[in-house]
Amino acid sequence: MRALILSVSAGGGHIHASLALKNYILKFEPNSDIEILDTIKYINPFLNTLLIGGYLKTIKITPSLFGKLYKSTEKDDGITSVTNKLNEIMSYKLLPTIQEYKPDIIICTHPFPTEMVSILKQENKFDIPMICILTDYAPHNSWIHPNVDSYVVSNSDMKEEMVLRGVNRESIFDFGIPVSSEFFKKYDKNEVLSEIGLNPDKKTILIMGGSLGIGKIASVYSQISKLTLDIQIIVIAGNNKKLYTELMNLKQNSNVPTSILGFTENVNKYMQCSDLLLTKPGGLTITEAFISNVPLALFSPIPGQEKKNEEFLLKHNLAITLGDGTDCKNIIENLILSPSKLQDMKNKSKKFSKPSSCRDIFNLINNLIRKREIAVMKDEKE
Structure with missing residues (x-):
């Protein structure tokens, strides 16, 4: 061929x-x-x-x-x-x-x-x-x-x-x-989280904004890092070096154990080991989340195509919205405290995965x- x-x-x-x-x-x-x-x-x-x-x-x-x-x-x-x-x-x-x-x-x-x-x-x-x-x-x-x-x-x-x-x-x-075959490999959660200094027994929230690291990522992290729940956070800054520096500074005052990463080829591993993904609704990211069977909370959709993506996900109860991400602490806390809601989102995402x-x-x-x-x-x- x-x-x-x-x-x-x-x-x-x-x-x-x-x-x-x-x-x-x-x-x-x-x-x-x-x-x-x-x-x-x-x-x-x-x-x-x-x-x-x-x-x-x-x-x-x-x-x-x-x-x-x-x-x-x-x-x-x-x-x-x-x-x-x-x-x-x-x-x-x-x-x-x-x-x-x-x-x-x-x-x-x-x-x-x-x-x-x-x-x-x-x-x-x-x-x-x-x-x-x-x-x-x-x-x-x-x-x-x-x-x-x-x-x-x-x-x-x-x-x-x-x-x-x-x-x-x-x-x-x-x-x-189509998504990379890497998303179909199974990884050991204990090993993956231990490698970045996190506890495999804690609920893990992953925050990312694509390879460009755009959206209100710092604002979202700042709010989630003040929660008193027994959770931990992974934040992927992508190629956004300014964001990486800002996140490292915010981490110093965090109540929540956090691993800050720059650009990584291992998004598949971190999605697979997370209990909730906070992200912009890019088409490929959504698809990878479905394959990884991780529930979605959406923030900062780009007006236009990403906003349409978000509308599709909300219509089918495949995600929740955090709006522009500037006021999301309570929304995330309520979701983390609702395991049945998280499980329902996981079940639905499996049906929509291809x-x-x-x-x-x-x-x-x-x-x-x-x-x-x-x-x-x-x-x-x-």
Whole structure:
């Protein structure tokens, strides 16, 4: 199999989902050639810095502005037209790579390359099957384009919403978001918590804000650290060095045993050993929490996609909300003192987890490739 996976490194979720799928394919078809392209960076590094750097600054400094942009791009207005034109220009830059690589399948884990490939297929530049994997828990029009052979979504609600937006039901599969195989490994709780100086017998709360370490993490920790319950805390600051320093200072006055971590590749271990996860509702983080079977409390959702993710989780009683995280001490205390509530959330999250996501997508890929091969053979005979 030759597969070209097109993604964009806005946050970490899109690329991580791509890597999870690539590694799964190589495990079962080790002779496959799987290429992941950070698409905008590959086409134009300067433009990538401008677009992705601007996106990251916006969600950190003025998230409400990002929310307005998110809403505006749901409509066919001026901003959408500019985005469409930009993707059209970039699609022609991407074409030579696709022609040279000659993939059997193209997989997109971000809206931008999805539109680029759609444009090229519309203009009959090639007829390679394309799968679009949506990496959140609610759809957005930026993902939906002509000439997408199959959409993979995280839940059945999305399937219904996309049908209402004009997508053929038969092309939508609620297989879930691919996650790293590391999340399926079982770790010894005693060993993991002892390694970071914590007690395996205490209830453990994990606080994180993705690889960027954004959101009201310090505020949330400051409040939880004043609880008098018999608990302990892990806080992951990600790549946010300023946050790490702030957390280390707050730790000195904490009533609760705490381990402060910077960027780590072991999120899977800490999720698995925690009784409650406090986090922003990023699509991949939610999926990893489901697989790890850890209850969720949500704070600081980015207006737009993360807010939609939060709405989905609250609708199905899969999480509680802490709002912006500035007043959450009592909410968390009440939840910790309600083991039945925590257990109910764990039970529900297990039902919504999709542990066979990579396998199902892998089978879908092979089906699309075979379907195209049959069509090509038929055309040659005629």
